[in-house]
Every structure is written in C-alpha cells, then in structure tokens.
Amino acid sequence: MSILRKRLSEFDDVLDADEIDTVSLSKICFHGIPDEPGGLRPLCWKLLLNYLPPIKSNWIETLKRKRELYNTFIEDLIVMPGESNTDDKERVDVTLHDHPLNLNPDSKWQTYFKDNEVLLQIDKDVRRLCPDISFFQQGTDYPCQKIVNANGQRLHHRVQHTVLKSANVERKGLGVTKQIAVSVRKATEDYAPLSEGGEAHWEVLERILFLYAKLNPGQGYVQGMNEIVGPIYHAFACDPDPTWRKHAEADTFFCFTNLMAEIRDFFIKTLDEAEFGINSMMSKLTNQVRANDPDIWLRLHQQELCPQYYSFRWLTLLLSQEFPLPDVMRIWDSLFADENRFSFLIHICCAMILLLRDQLLAGDFATNVKLLQNFPSMDIQIVLSKAATLAGKTL
Known part of the structure; x- marks a missing residue:
C-alpha cells in the first residue's frame, strides 16, 4: 500500500x-x-x-443553526441609513426621525459613518490579499443574493478608495504595506468589484471581516486579520462538494471567529505582556533559539537585531505572509492540530532561524534583517521536520 x-x-x-x-x-x-x-x-x-x-x-442541526444565524447578521448589520429594511411582511423606513447630521449616539447615521472608517481599512486590505494568485479576484459561484440584488448594500459602495495595483503590493509587513516595483504588472481592474449580480471572493471576505468587527466591538478590525481569514475561506470555497462550498462564507465566518478567540491576544496591544500576548511569544522564541543554537542567539543579540523586526509578523499572522498559500495551508494543518494550541508555532519560527544559520552568522545587521524579513524559498517539509525535532516529535 x-x-x-x-x-x-x-x-x-x-x-x-x-x-x-x-x-x-x-x-x-x-x-x-x-x-x-x-x-x-x-x-x-x-x-x-x-x-x-x-x-x-x-452536524445537520449545527450547520443549519449557524448558517441561519449568519444570514441574520447580514440582515441586521448590513443595512444602510436611507434604505428600507424589507421582509415578506412589512416595509419599514429605518431612518424615520433620523438624518445624516443627527449627533445622537443612537443615530443610525452616526453608526454608519463610524463603521465606514473601519470598512475603509478592510476594503483596502482585502483588495491586496494574495496578489500572486488570481483566486480572490475571481467571482464566487454563490454570491450573497441579499446583497447583490439590493441596490446600495454592497460594502465597497460605502467607501471611497483608490483601487490598489495588485502587482505593486508586497505581502509583507503588518500595519503599513510596503510598495515595490515589479517587472510584471497586473491591470488595476484585477481587484475591481464584479458587475451587479456577481461577487468576487475578496468582496465576500470584506463582508466577513466587517461583520466580525461589528460583532466584536471590543477588538474590532485589526490590519492583518485579512491574512488570517483568507486561507480558511480559500479552503472552504474550493471544497469539491458543492453542498459544502455554497456555504463557504458562513462556515468561514464561524471558523475564523473561533480561531480569533484563541489568538486574539496577538492583536490586542493592551495584552502584549499577557501570557499569550505577542511579547511573551517573541520572548519564548528568543529563548528557544538561545537554547538550541547559542551562536545564532549571540550573533543576533550583538547586532541588536530584535525579534520585533521579523517575528512579530511571523507570530501574529501565523506565518501566512512568509510562504506561498499551499505551504501556509500545510503549516496550518499542524497548527490547528497542535494539542498545545499554537506552541508548535514557536518551534516552526525557531526552525526557520536555525535553518538560516550559516547566512546569519556571516551576515551584517542589514543583511540579516533583510534575510529574516524575506524568508527565502524553502521546502516546507524541511522547515516542519526541523520544527518537529525541536518539539521532540516526528513528522
């Protein structure tokens, strides 16, 4: 066999x-x-x-309940002032006694304007997701009919934006995205919205992230979450079984929500020093490098090459920006299956550093920063096998 x-x-x-x-x-x-x-x-x-x-x-009851709940979120939270909230029984003007200049905190217009500030960032981020593949620019076979058939309720209509040239966006950096010049340029319309009646996959992700931000006001949307939800949605939207694929949006939302409940400390600045905050994770990584290869640790320490310069992004985004999407999904198989919930992430990051031993010991500060911020192409199985060895496991 x-x-x-x-x-x-x-x-x-x-x-x-x-x-x-x-x-x-x-x-x-x-x-x-x-x-x-x-x-x-x-x-x-x-x-x-x-x-x-x-x-x-x-399963059947769980999926039915969750998917119906997600539809309720769409109906309740993606309604614009000035539009009518319509169901089969009644038609109600949601802006009765309300207007755009109403300063009342309960005003739907005030909520609308505040939401648009968040939506503007989400819109930019989902348009720059995985520019090296065309999947997110393509149309879904299952557009949300409540949205595409309702004039004015498509989220990208709510914000003014400059369409990003996908070929000019490098998938590096958390916060500010670096712009680079490339030899092959894609058309600016790659990330343009599809015509009425259709939706691109990035438009679906925009809705998922907007609803997540609305339902989690204590955290809201943080730049980089688009990199977390993207691979999950890609996996579900490519399911060969259409009975699962047609519900990729709702299923992605709840899986993303569950995942964020476990890693949300990475995204909340006030929890940076918590046990599972980002600073604690970076300290664990530094200590593991020191324990496994004191020479590399000393070299980076002498150069004052702090882990914040490279591992902040590695840890926060679960390595989603360091490897091609198929490799990211393979990494996530192990991360999601980790019995200690993401402790294996530290081992993977440590393995990445140790595998660059010769280059790091020979390089100066500038060279090493560039090397770690742009991890070289490498067989992902080599990285994972090294990480498993560090964790005392076999892979």
Whole structure:
C-alpha cells in the first residue's frame, strides 16, 4: 500500500465513525492533510476549529443553526441609513426621525459613518490579499443574493478608495504595506468589484471581516486579520462538494471567529505582556533559539537585531505572509492540530532561524534583517521536520 493510500485510510477510519475521535484526528492532521482527494482539509479544519461537533448526527442541526444565524447578521448589520429594511411582511423606513447630521449616539447615521472608517481599512486590505494568485479576484459561484440584488448594500459602495495595483503590493509587513516595483504588472481592474449580480471572493471576505468587527466591538478590525481569514475561506470555497462550498462564507465566518478567540491576544496591544500576548511569544522564541543554537542567539543579540523586526509578523499572522498559500495551508494543518494550541508555532519560527544559520552568522545587521524579513524559498517539509525535532516529535 502506498504512503498516500495508507494516510487516506487513516483519515477514513477516523472520519467515518459516528463520533469523531478528536485526539486521533489531531494526530493524523498534525502530519498534514492530503490535498487529494479534495474535501478532507475543509472538513478537518471545521472539526479542529470546533465548528463541527464530534458527534456526526449533530452536524445537520449545527450547520443549519449557524448558517441561519449568519444570514441574520447580514440582515441586521448590513443595512444602510436611507434604505428600507424589507421582509415578506412589512416595509419599514429605518431612518424615520433620523438624518445624516443627527449627533445622537443612537443615530443610525452616526453608526454608519463610524463603521465606514473601519470598512475603509478592510476594503483596502482585502483588495491586496494574495496578489500572486488570481483566486480572490475571481467571482464566487454563490454570491450573497441579499446583497447583490439590493441596490446600495454592497460594502465597497460605502467607501471611497483608490483601487490598489495588485502587482505593486508586497505581502509583507503588518500595519503599513510596503510598495515595490515589479517587472510584471497586473491591470488595476484585477481587484475591481464584479458587475451587479456577481461577487468576487475578496468582496465576500470584506463582508466577513466587517461583520466580525461589528460583532466584536471590543477588538474590532485589526490590519492583518485579512491574512488570517483568507486561507480558511480559500479552503472552504474550493471544497469539491458543492453542498459544502455554497456555504463557504458562513462556515468561514464561524471558523475564523473561533480561531480569533484563541489568538486574539496577538492583536490586542493592551495584552502584549499577557501570557499569550505577542511579547511573551517573541520572548519564548528568543529563548528557544538561545537554547538550541547559542551562536545564532549571540550573533543576533550583538547586532541588536530584535525579534520585533521579523517575528512579530511571523507570530501574529501565523506565518501566512512568509510562504506561498499551499505551504501556509500545510503549516496550518499542524497548527490547528497542535494539542498545545499554537506552541508548535514557536518551534516552526525557531526552525526557520536555525535553518538560516550559516547566512546569519556571516551576515551584517542589514543583511540579516533583510534575510529574516524575506524568508527565502524553502521546502516546507524541511522547515516542519526541523520544527518537529525541536518539539521532540516526528513528522
């Protein structure tokens, strides 16, 4: 029996059971979820991110309830002042006794203007997502009919923006995106909205992130969240089973929400010093480098090359900007299956540094900063195998 067939058989044994053994599922997913036949990764991620319950007979009810709830979010939270809120029974003017100059905090117009400040950043970010592939610029087969058939409720209509030239955007940096010159340029309309009746995948992500920000006002939207939701949506929207694929938007929203509940400390500045805050994570990484290769640690320390210069982005965005999308998804198989919830991320980051040992020991400050901020192309299995060794595991 081939290695692939043996691995597929292992997944079948776990996934065909009436009750999923989540421990066994995590163990086999940690070693990577086979890309073929398609459909395994979307299902496994839904289970690993606690969206689907282990008992399979509960799936239908859970999915129905969650997807209906998501539709309610769309109906309740994406309604513009001046529009009518319509259902099958009544038509109500939502702006009765309200107007754009109303300073009352309860004014729908005040909420609308405040939301647009957040929406402007989301709109920019989703338009620059994965410019090296065309997926997010393409149209979904399942546009949200409540939106595309309702004049004026498409979110990108609410903000004025300059359409970014996708070829000029480098997927590096959290916060300010660096602009670079490239030899091959894509047309500016690559990220243009599709015509009425259609939606590009980036437009779907814009809605997911906007709803997340609305429903989580204590955190809101933080630049970089687009890089977290993108791979999840890509996996679900490419599910070969249309009965799953048509609900990719709602399923992505809840899986993203569950994931953010675990890593949200990375995105909240006031929690930087918390146990799972970003500063604590960077300290753990530095300590692990020192323990495994004192020479590299000393070299970086002498150069005052702080981990904030490179690992802030690595850790916060779960390495989503350091590798091509297929490699990111392979990394996330292990991260989502990590029994210690993202402790393996530290091992991966440490492995990345150790694998650059010769270059780092030979390079000066400027060279090493550039090297770490632009991790060189490398077989992802080499990185993961090194990380597993550091963690005392086999991969």
